[in-house]
Amino acid sequence: MRPRHTHDMQALLIWYDAHQRRLPWRVSLDAYRVWLSEVMLQQTTVPTVLGYYPRFLERWPNVEALARASQDEVLAQWAGLGYYSRARKLHACAKLVAFERQGRFPETVEALQKLPGIGPYTAKAVAAIAFKVNTVPMDGNIERVTARLFAITTPLPAAKPMLQELAQRLAVPKRPGDLAQALMDLGSGICTPTKPACPACPLKKDCQAFKKGIAENLPARVKRAAKPVRHGVAFIAERKKDGAVLLRKRPEAGLLGGMLELPGTPWQSEPWTDEAALAFAPSGTGWRQAGLLRHVFTHFTLMLEVRTGSATRTSQGAFWAKPENLSQLALPTLFKKALKFMALDV
DNA sequence: AACACGGGGCT
DNA sequence: AGCCCAGTGTT
Missing domain, CATH: 3.90.79.10 (Nucleoside Triphosphate Pyrophosphohydrolase)
Structure with missing residues (x-):
């Protein structure tokens, strides 16, 4: 086991408490609401999800209500959000939780990840935010923050396993859900893909890439093929x-x-x-x-x-x-x- | 490891 | 025009 607390996560949480946005999925830590928001946010920006999440919640306020809907109804409400297999798996997951688990989501990363549409990221995010499990989910934001904190120059996607391991070192047992959201807010607001606002960053004292002046160049990626x-x-x-x-x-x-x-x-x-x-x-x-x-x-x-x-x-x-x-x-x-x-x- | 899978917003 | 985004599932 490597030593923890090599980074000042307390400074990050203080920054988060002062700067966090009032988003509708932060009002309640009910697992259904957290899960619904995390699935919608997969590869989808916050402004886009803001146009769908409240409507979904109003129409289907709990997992039983969503489970009773028809798939066509769910797809119609999802129309425009993209990645439509998410909507089909969301509905399948709701039926499974409502009808076979008495409406209760499992509370461990391993069990959550067995559900349809819940992969490594969403399992950790729901576990940390709704159930206070001390784990750090890896999304695009946290991937970037981690690559910069540790100055990892290996290009993605090869660097993923290493970044995953390094991110877990940032875990703090007190407020796992807030830490995950703080890292994501940092990634979207400060540690941005281009022109990161390093001087304003609560982690600048810990950031290897900032010290080397290479933050904007990380994470490195392999070039993608042109679209036909x-x-x-x-x-x-x-x-x-x-x-x-x-x-x-x-x-x-x-x-x-x-x-x-x-x-x-x-x-x-x-x-x-x-x-x-x-x-x-x-x-x-x-x-x-x-x-x-x-x-x-x-x-x-x-x-x-x-x-x-x-x-x-x-x-x-x-x-x-x-x-x-x-x-x-x-x-x-x-x-x-x-x-x-x-x-x-x- | 590589690919299929939407759509919008940014530079 | 290219890159990115609170990724998952299949091959």
Whole structure:
């Protein structure tokens, strides 16, 4: 066992007490609320989550309520947040906790990590914040803070195990949850990826990277490959009498899994010819180009050509959705963008 | 270890 | 245009 308290975590906690933000998931340490916020915050910024978390909590105030919802309802509320497998696993986890564990979340890192959608980070965060387990979760912020504190120059992701081990040395038994949140606040507010505010940092006396003047260069990363481009054509098939459009449900697994979409072509590396694209159109007439949009996914960029036309009957697997109902459906951002072309087309 | 998996905001 | 973000699960 290495010696603890080589760093002044007390100074960090004092800074945290003076600077912490009033965020809705810091109002209560109820495990359900902590868990819900941590899942939403996976790879998602605080401002974005602020637009979803209060609505979720109002609609489903406890894990039993969320467990009783339908998956389509959960996906509809999640629409726009991205990484939709999170919503499916969130619901699966809620059902498991509500129906097989009498509504109680497990209280150890190991048991939490067995639940759907809870990985190493979320297990530690929930354990530390809701159950006062003395552990330090590793997220992007704490990874960066740790790399700088110890001046680790090994590039990510190879440095991850070392950073994980070093971060655990920062643990303090008194206030594990506050320490985790203090480190994350430090990472987002002071120890930022570019132009860190080192002079204002409560840990500057301990920071090896600051002393060496290399804080801004850490953590080092290996270069990522450029995103390929894919092309698709989507069809807005409009019903004359009420303006309803045809939608269909995507497969449960994979990209935008379980969400709704406009009918259209597959997405391929080459642009579509008219003739090839029309083979994927719903039964309808008068197709004309309404717009072209670019949408960036995690690992490719999509160029989506949007065409409008009129249709009188549904096609295979599709259904009519009235414009006034669109906001309550599980439509990912890509297709919300596409549907905006409809209004221009009168 | 590498990849799939959204979307928004920053520089 | 590239990088980042309160990551997880699969291969």
